[in-house]
Amino acid sequence: MNILILGSGGREHALAWAVLQNPKCDKLIVAPGNAGIAQIATCASVDIMNGGAVVAFAEENSIDFVIVGPEAPLAAGVADRLRDAGIRVFGPSAEAARLEASKGFTKEVCDAAGAPTAAWARFSEAEPARAYIREHGAPIVVKADGLAAGKGVVVAMDEATALEAIDDMFGGQFGDAGAEVVIEEFMDGEEASFFVLCDGETVLPVGTAQDHKRVGEGDTGPNTGGMGAYSPAPVMTDAVTDKVLDRIVRPTMTEMSRRAAPFQGVLFVGLMIKDGQPRLVEYNVRFGDPECQVLMMRLGAQVLDLLLAAATGRLAEMQVNWADDHAMTVVMAAEGYPGDYVKGTAINGLDDMLETSFEMCFHAGTSGTAGAYKAAGGRVLNLTARGATLQEARDRAYALVDRVDWPEGFCRRDIGWRALGQQD
Ligand code: AMP
Numbered sequence: 134m135n136i137l138i139l140g141s142g143g144r145e146h147a148l149a150w151a152v153l154q155n156p157k158c159d160k161l162i163v164a165p166g167n168a169g170i171a172q173i174a175t176c177a178s179v180d181i182m183n184g185g186a187v188v189a190f191a192e193e194n195s196i197d198f199v200i201v202g203p204e205a206p207l208a209a210g211v212a213d214r215l216r217d218a219g220i221r222v223f224g225p226s227a228e229a230a231r232l233e234a235s236k237g238f239t240k241e242v243c244d245a246a247g248a249p250t251a252a253w254a255r256f257s258e259a260e261p262a263r264a265y266i267r268e269h270g271a272p273i274v275v276k277a278d279g280l281a282a283g284k285g286v287v288v289a290m291d292e293a294t295a296l297e298a299i300d301d302m303f304g305g306q307f308g309d310a311g312a313e314v315v316i317e318e319f320m321d322g323e324e325a326s327f328f329v330l331c332d333g334e335t336v337l338p339v340g341t342a343q344d345h346k347r348v349g350e351g352d353t354g355p356n357t358g359g360m361g362a363y364s365p366a367p368v369m370t371d372a373v374t375d376k377v378l379d380r381i382v383r384p385t386m387t388e389m390s391r392r393a394a395p396f397q398g399v400l401f402v403g404l405m406i407k408d409g410q411p412r413l414v415e416y417n418v419r420f421g422d423p424e425c426q427v428l429m430m431r432l433g434a435q436v437l438d439l440l441l442a443a444a445t446g447r448l449a450e451m452q453v454n455w456a457d458d459h460a461m462t463v464v465m466a467a468e469g470y471p472g473d474y475v476k477g478t479a480i481n482g483l484d485d486m487l488e489t490s491f492e493m494c495f496h497a498g499t500s501g502t503a504g505a506y507k508a509a510g511g512r513v514l515n516l517t518a519r520g521a522t523l524q525e526a527r528d529r530a531y532a533l534v535d536r537v538d539w540p541e542g543f544c545r546r547d548i549g550w551r552a553l554g555q556q557d
């Protein structure tokens with residue numbers, strides 16, 4: 134089978150690594166890919182936001198199956214174009230991708246489905262939004278409705294910050310994404326991410342994870358795309374998982390089908406858990422990055438069979454073979470990230486790095502070739518390891534970090550601190 138993966142980050146490197154372990158994969162192309170992916174697959178330059186270009190490329194290269202990594206091509210309807218052309222694809226339609234692309238849409242769906250989430254209101258003008266904030270007080274959460282590359286959420290601990298967020302969003306800071314704003318009740322508790330494959334009817338959990346969004350140790354400083362993650366998430370006990378499936382995921386899937394927009398792909402369920410009660414923070418319609426790296430490390434070759442089953446309506450026949458293990462990924466980023474960061478610096482030490490089913494260096498933003506890698510992004514490397522315990526996975530991941538010779542790179546040294554503390 135010839136497979137095409139769309140995307141260029143650590144998530145796509147991890148997907149490519151897992152897919153290649155499956156003997157069903159004859160040829161793998163990743164578009165556009167990165168320097169690490171180029172070591173294991175063919176990279177091709179294709180405009181992945183252009184459905185017509187992706188279909189033409191897939192036809193020219195006899196592609197049998199396309200896996201879409203990021204949300205932007207999904208929201209732009211690339212999966213629809215592939216399906217219309219008769220090409221099998223893993224990823225939701227543009228209509229179903231609104232579960233990530235519009236926060237207001239997700240809230241409407243949750244209300245219709247009876248799924249527990251924060252109380253909310255939606256505004257298209259600043260003055261009523263300000264009045265709502267004054268009425269409800271802080272803490273309160275202000276969100277740009279549309280896709281804002283993870284930056285459109287302000288968790289305001291005081292009223293002034295919330296009002297400032299309203300000015301920024303209606304002032305055009307997020308372009309069209311901020312033309313509407315959702316204001317939400319602040320939820321407190323422990324966050325976790327839950328990943329569920331869906332084929333429009335059946336749902337199949339494929340793992341839990343916790344990430345570290347803040348750039349600084351102790352979860353301080355500005356938000357990032359994620360500085361590290363581990364799986365499983367201890368807060369996602371079987372009892373909590375059952376509640377999430379029964380009260381949140383299945384009712385949402387039923388509501389999407391009722392709206393003639395059945396969801397096919399992976400649903401990334403962002404949760405806040407307090408006293409064993411889960412509430413939805415947000416949905417994403419793709420694997421998390423870097424959460425995907427730890428999930429792929431734990432799932433391995435079966436991933437291709439699972440994604441194919443989701444794409445072809447056969448999830449009811451599938452089961453996930455779980456190893457009773459743990460995985461951790463540590464993100465190395467370029468100095469300055471998430472602000473202006475240094476670009477093009479040399480990275481050494483990767484060539485003799487061990488790469489096994491227990492230890493991998495996934496590339497998130499690199500250019501160049503083996504022996505001459507350069508940083509080409511904010512988040513650059515994901516040192517990822519698996520172990521019998523979280524402590525073992527952690528020690529292996531940081532041993533990989535210590536082999537990297539990149540003076541202009543940094544990482545957090547405390548990934549997993551909460552879960553490791555609980556194990557003592
Ligand atoms: P989102 O992009 O919706 O996931 O929001 C980004 C982050 O903001 C989440 O991971 C949470 O840490 C935080 N957040 C979002 N909504 C809320 C909420 N209603 N209450 C508390 N924290 C929130």
Ligand code: GLY
Pocket residue numbers: 283344358359417420421422423424
């Ligand atoms: N790591 C969070 C995300 O992928 O959205």
